Amino acid sequence: MPLSRREFHRLAALGTLTAAAGGAAVLGAPPAALAADSAYVFGYFKETPNQSGDSYALHLAVSTDGLNWRPLNQNNPVATPTAGTLGLRDPFILRKRDGTFVVLATDLRGRIFTENNQYLHVWDSTDLRGFTGYRRIRMHGLATHTWAPTAFWVASRNQYAIVYSANNGADVFMVNYTSDFRTVSANQVYHSPGFPVLDADVVVDGSTFYMYYKNLADGLIYGARSSTGAPRSYTDYTGGLRQGGAIEAPMLVRNNTGSGWRLWGDSFSPVNNDYYAWSTSNVGGNAWTPLHQRDYTPPLNAKHGSIVGITSAEYDGLVSRWGLPAWVRLKSYNFPDRYVRHAGGIARIDAYPFDPHQDQLWRMVPGLADPAGVSFASINLPGRFLRHSDYAIRLDTDDGTATFRADATFTRVAGLADPTWSSWRSHNFPDRYLRHSGYVLRIDPLSAASSAADRQDATFRIS
Incomplete structure (x- = not known):
């Protein structure tokens, strides 16, 4: 049976397509094709205005529509760092090519951002029902931070890229490459557009790499793209987005159904609204429509996270393992x-x-x-x-x-x-x-x- 256009791009992004005779796309060797995603999981940490609800650990929420979220485990942590600062911010969940997950996170506890740290927290997970292999990986030897990781598969290198915010005299994005999320290549500058940047999220769609990030000079979210995903290869195409007084931590999410996309932005401060969102039918078209706050409900107290598609079986497994809230709002x-x-x-x-x-x-x-x-x-x-x-x-x-x-x-x-x-x-x-x-x-x-x-x-x- 021919692959649908959506499944073609999904598998291409996972790096599971190879060229057959005559140019037809066929499934290559393992990993096998995954079941279609029909729900979503959101990983985050928590903050509240007076810090009484702060939790610098991994939290999860689930959604069937990608808009309205229900925290798991009564909004208590599902994984907590045991090394480094003993806290995390900015967790990023990646589905790897074999269908399992890896979780990366900033090694930072609290709201004091002057502390330099060369490491990221890392966990492995088969299905997000449990987390194993906890470790920290050293990303560089600079006297700077290692914030807000994102990761994605780069087929041309046969490796994953880990991109994060750092400062080498200017606020830039660095990249290290890895095959196993245990050892990494030497760091190099990934994106430095001539103004300070923060909080990249990179999503691969077919042969195009899309990166959304915050421009620290004007406080807006920008979109850039590259045909190779190579360092210093991105060109901005979205001139700047913001809702509310301040915004950061963009999350670019492909809808499970259809060709639509959503872009989420975290408010700059826990004393403001937690999240804003946009939608588009064409991620490359530079036409984002703000969503009404009536249309979505972020997880309670969630800050700077990541969203990934999951199957219905994975959704049921997460609910069975962690439980939905015993309370409502x-x-x-x-x-x-x-x-x-x-x-x-x-x-x-x-x-x-x-x-x-x-x-x-x-x-x-x-x-x-x-x-x-x-x-x-x-x-x-x-x-x-x-x-x-x-x-x-x-x-x-x-x-x-x-x-x-x-x-x-x-x-x-x-x-x-x-x-x-x-x-x-x-x-x-x-x-x-x-x-x-x-x-x-x-x-x-x-x-x-x-x-x-x-x-x-x-x-x-x-x-």
Whole structure:
């Protein structure tokens, strides 16, 4: 059966195609073709504004659509360095040619960026359900850092390239080549365009190498490409991208279906929004469209990571091994940077990130007054539930009365503004729905005839 165009490029990027007689593309010797990717895994570390949620270790989240992410292992680490600084930043997950994975990461704990380090953390993994062979590899002998690695297969060299940020008198990208992620070639400059650069991500698509990175001179994300992937061979073709006040750490991701691509950018600071995203149907066309924050939900507290496609079997294996969260967040439809949280006993929507970040985490339990409904139990204040009192939503302790149970019970219905989202009808005032007004939650009478703004106020995504 002929290979599809998508599978052709996918296998070419893995280096598994060789030329047959007559120029036809056929599968070469091992590795064998892999099953088609149908989901995604996101590797990252964590930070929060007051550092209470910081975790300089490897975390994983999964997604079936590549947009909305659910942390694994209750957003606890799945691997932690045991050497060097005992912390990591900027983890990068690469699927190797044999179908297994390698994880690379910056050897740095915390937010002090003056420390020089010549090493990267490395783990091997068959399926991301376990991590073995932990080691550090020395990338250079310079008095500088080794930040934000990316790695990819270079068929012309029959080796992998490891590209990272360093400084040899200027902020540049360095490269070392390797066959086994244990020994590496001597470092050399990979890209130095005449202005300082940071955070490269390189993806090979067919015969073209695409590199997205941050230009430190103007704070924008640039795109460059090369037909060989060789050092100093890239030409910029995207003039600069940014959403929000500051952005870095681009992640270039090929969609599992179709020919589309997404580009993610991490906010510069943990006190700002965590991620922004763009999409395009043609990665080489210099036409990126910003995605609305309503369309995606990054992993909770995630910072500077990487995204890779996985198969449905790998997705199921990760969920089985690590588990999905025992909690949910409720994201506002018309203020998608805001989440339902409690503060001083009052329920409201606030722009994330904030601390304590646990104020936005809820256990959805069978309704206290009707198990067909739902009650929202606080994660960090056990025994307390969202309930209405004089139509205002509060976080109160269950007093065991029938009135409390009814006030704390809601019925989930299709979102009043968008049926793919959710709205919540009061159990004991069934003409009233949970909504925000002035960012504070309450229950008000709503119907299909209500204004669009009112219906949007009453629509939330479970994430």
